[in-house]
Amino acid sequence: MTTSQKEPCPVCETKKQLAAMEMTPELLEEMAEGEHYADGIDEEHYRLRLSICNSCKDLQQGMTCGHCGCFVQFRAKHSTAHCAMGKW
DSSP states (O other), X not given: OOTTOOOXXXXXXXHHHHHHSOOXXXXXXHHHHHSOOTTBOOHHHHHHHXXXXXXXXXXXXXXXXXXXXXXXHHHTTBTTOOOTTSOX
């Protein structure tokens, strides 16, 4: 590979793939269930976190946090993650 040819950025490629998909909260939920989390949280706390996010006025399209831009279905799965607004 020459210096003028660069490998595609995996993060950018993933973002392009996600942008091309017709994302729904249900699809994100399904995707999040299939992920392996080294710092995963138990189902009860995950559901509690999601219910808090779902009641937030800044949740966009049932999927994206209006404060940090994350997909809440993924962020809520991590025991080390926290709400950008301190709600959980």
